[in-house]
Amino acid sequence: PLEVQAEIIKRITDYWQHGYGRTYNPDRSNALERVTYTSSIESAIAAVTEIEGQAPVTITTDARTYPNTVTYGFVRKLLHSGDKPLLLLFGTGFGMEQETMNSFDYVLEPVYGPCDYNHLCVRSAAAIILDRLAGEAWWEK
Secondary structure, three states: OOHHHHHHHHHHHHHHHOOHHHHHOHHHHHHHOOOOOOOOHHHHHHHHHHHHOOOOEEEEEOOOOOOOEEOHHHHHHHHHHOOOOEEEEOOOOOOOOHHHHHOOOEEEOOOOOOOOOOOOOHHHHHHHHHHHHHOOOHHHO
16 A cells, blocks of 8 residues: 555554543444554465465455456355455555555455446445355345
8 A cells, every 4th residue: 555545544444442432432443453553465466365364365356357366156165164364455545556456365256236337436346345255145035
């Protein structure tokens, strides 16, 4: 992230983890206790590797498909197998550089809707994707 983005991340997490927000809304504070800042994708991979004892499977998102694009079902199986840690990175704005995209093990299939336009704000996409990966399989009921 840009330096200004890093400062914003640190200020927000500090407020909810250590500042007034911790007592104002303990639930949000609890949720954000898991958030840590890293300066690069490489440092995030290193941190997960140190914590888990093995390198994570790296997965990112994009509104386009790639040769290593996989389905939600595929990633859900990886998640539930527990064999390896997963690092899921959500792209924003204009996406990531091609070199960065090529460095991921997998790219999760885009979020498709009823038309060809599939570019969502990252919060909307993240909510949909996390529900598809970790939420209840309501469609199987």
